[in-house]
Amino acid sequence: MNKRRYGVGAIALIAASALALAGCASGSSTTTSGDSAAVISVNGSEPQNPLVPTNTNETGGGKILDSLFAGLVYYDATGAVQNDVADSITTDDAQTYTIKIKSGQKFSDGEDLTAKNFVDTWNYGANAANTQLNQSWFNIIEGFDEKNPVESLSGLKVVDDTTFTVTLTEPLSDFPIRLGYSAYYPLPEKAFEDMEAYGQNPIGNGPYKFASDTAWAHNEKLDLVVNDTYDGGRKAQNGGVTYKFYSSEDAAYADLLGGNLDVLDSVPASAYANFQSDLGDRAVNQPAAIFQSFTIPTNLAHFSGDEGKLRRAALSMAINRDEITDVIFEGTRTPASDFTSPVIDGWSDSLEGADVLKYNPDEAKKLWAQADAISPWSGSFQIGYNSDSSHQVWVDAVSNSIKNVLGIDASGAPYPTFAEFRTAVTGKTITTAFRTGWQADYPGLYNFLQPLYQTGASSNDGDYSSADFDAQLQKGATATDTGAANDEFSKAQDILLKDLPAIPLWYSNVTGGYGESVSNVQFGWNSQPLYYEITKS
């Protein structure tokens, strides 16, 4: 009995002193200068693969790698490219690049980082024998072979400790922009001895490093602390980052509200309606580098030739994007005005022919009637999607919008799982239009255009093929000046707006939030907070 009473007394005492302390703290500190030793907690998901940059292609592992490694360049808050490890990247013809790295670079274990580390890593990633998920990122380098093992690419040459040259198979103006992507991060020599073991406890060269050998508690969390050997532009303003792994966004959001999580980079759909009022000015809602559309394959009846162009334009103008993004998504999507994203350098909302993306029921009806004059419409218009994610609501809304304006039968065509859906799409067995989305890997217009619409490109799911577009794209790719390249890419988009291989819908917004104890939270172009900038008091 006595003991218990002491217990209560002790708790009361602690509570009282805590209150007193809190009072002192709020009284004395008016400016929030962060505690440089404070560790911030952020949401994440268990990496699907060992933490090897050349073998990680999903965001769960990707955002951890971005903290652990430093590439030749990095992207600042505006998406602009800044040198990280690189001292200079130069070229005369957009095909052969000379890359100089800063001297005295080190990995977090003190080992020197030289040009050879980059060349060895890229050779490893490109070698078919290693089955790396990011292998295709190296297919632009001379000597690449996707099927047969190649030990060292002929396009990579070490000149000296701080210099190497890269020869590409063809001119590519945006090669320097790509170099911030995680596939190009350097690996230390010892990684190649046992890649499996390395991936569980990687040594990097970035702003952070593993807190201990066992910092990765699978499925639960991963602790990173500041890496003192890093001296690039992303110097950490906090003591470390703890990634907490969540299986649902709802759980992470509850933790943010409950004060158990400092930064959340994705608000669950269930909280769209109220997260801005829940969090006030600590809510984040801005466009991201994610483009959503639906693709109408060219082999679909009524959708090729002149008739196809008319029908595609009619469908596009029959969709009330403003209303759908407002009502269905509570303003967490931004209506599309092109095929890329507003956060990308070179984006424009005034492309020639962008009117086709505006809601215009009268014009839509007129174009549809013109198409009917060529060949009368029959059947129903369907949009395929995977129902294991929250797509049904907007697919239904888009279908209804089309149905109401054009007076045709339109509906969604659900597939139970994402795997099943993608199998039907890539196997070309799908007989309807289908949802398509694209999240950029690096902030360049080319990355939104080439993989999706170039003839025979890897993700050209609708089999779009236009000689004009391909030529225009090529012009941009071979330009040696970024501004000039972007002008050419804009012209290429003008062609897409006429042909509409896919109907642009909207850009996904990054929806996030942060707790009261952290400040200076900025989201980068890739919807990820710039963790290194965040301060915590």
Added chain:
Amino acid sequence: MAGYILRRLLQAVPVLLGTTFLIYFMVFAMPGDPLLALFGDKAPDPALLERLREQYHLDQPFIVQYFLYLGGIFHGDFGTSFSGEPVSAILVRTFPVTIRLAIMALIIEFVGGVLIGLISGLRKGKLFDASALVVSLIFISLPIFVIAFVAQFVFGIQLGWVKTTVSAGAPIQDLILPAFVLASITFAQLIRLTRASVIETEQLDFVRTAYSKGLSRRRIIPVHILRNSLIPVVTYAATDFGVLLVGATVTEGIFNVPGVGRTLYQAIVQGQGPTVVSFVTVMVLIYLVVNLVVDLLYGLLDPRIRYVK
């Protein structure tokens, strides 16, 4: 007795083989290519895809895949997940968490349910009984995710008494709220079951005899009434323990408990054959053992029950 246990264990072997085969077949028959889903909206290199397929034996016919898997189990190798982690490591990591949660929930529901049910049964028709019935009705009719979300919001966010989700390592204090949520529905069922059983037993001849012999209530209630009322209750609670052990997907998801249910759900969605089958195999084993233990418990509660060889 020993012969009975041995026979029951032998019966488990064909059951286990049958279930692994069925589950493996079902995972295999799931439409869609799990490797394709790994690449999201981006199409992978065909050559790369082919090599990955070889690596996970996905290019082999179903029966070959199954025997490769089965052969591995006999060497203690449960296969590897796509992330390169051995499935056995995942099993070892997740089951202790779920077992801890299940035991906590079981204690809460058993102690609470039997106690309230007993008092209700003894005071049939009184105020306490009526309110217990109303409360249990509310809990039975609410879906568990509603209870979970409300509990998380009230105790985690509004009052701040507990953490909103379970932190790494799943410490016991973090598991209290999920355990209460998990226990809530069975707890309500147990109240009703105990109450009905107590009322029935109370009217039996031996209880009336005990009273007329002048035995005290303090002896009659625990020894004569409660013990004889417990058989249906124990059966129910034990089956529920089996259910809890194989993971509560919804509750584990909401509270982010790194346990069996959450892991299995993700494995199913990602089409990870070896992980799914290994988990289900262990679950079947647990069910068999729990059922055996229940059958043996009957003998303790009622010595008239004998086990036939």
